[in-house]
Amino acid sequence: MSLSDFDDLDAAFRIKGEPMQTHQGRSVTRLTVDGQTHFLKRFWLTPTQIFRRFVVQGMHELAMIDWLNSNNFTGPEVVARGAEKRLGVWRRMMFLMREANDELPLERFCRKFPERRDGVLESLADHTARLHDAGFYHRDYSERHIFVRCDDGAYTFRQIDLERATVGPRREAKAAADLKTLSCSIADPELAGAIEGAFLAVYLAKRGTLESGESFRELLANAVATKSFE
16 A cells, blocks of 8 residues: 555545554544554544534644644644535545554653653753743543653654644643543652652643643642543
């Protein structure tokens, strides 16, 4: 299979692969394209799901990916996309993402390289502060949605699963919810505690638009994670 197989939307919707998620109105499929692993997201309108607006959700996620990649952040690498609109209504859409090599989810990275944990958390705190200063909120900022890469001691972070993400006016309650979600998503108690300890200290120092660190600490103490991890 090659990238040219995704030039036509009908052809892209006929492609088979390894199903990862399948719901009425959307699916995620793992594929090998040009010898490398890719993930194909497809969304379509169905009569029973007309009010769920899965196609619009797919369009939104793609817009969030494009925003990250256009604003000095890193989202999934989209290598093919397509959409169909009829009578003013989005009927279906898809996008194909290339799997990134040499990246690991945050907690797995810290388990594999414990000596790098402090450096990773400091860099991630700076990264997260820049995201929130820009008005970007993931709204499911769990550790499995943050992929870490290290090149010569420099860390970069890729956000994935952006269906719930938003960008716009700054809302510190949303920022606090992101941090609470990150802390609650981590199984290792020591690493989770560091999010509201050393990580938070760096985050507050790096936030250029934050009016009061103490007010934010209070928001964080009362914040609720955007997803349950029990």
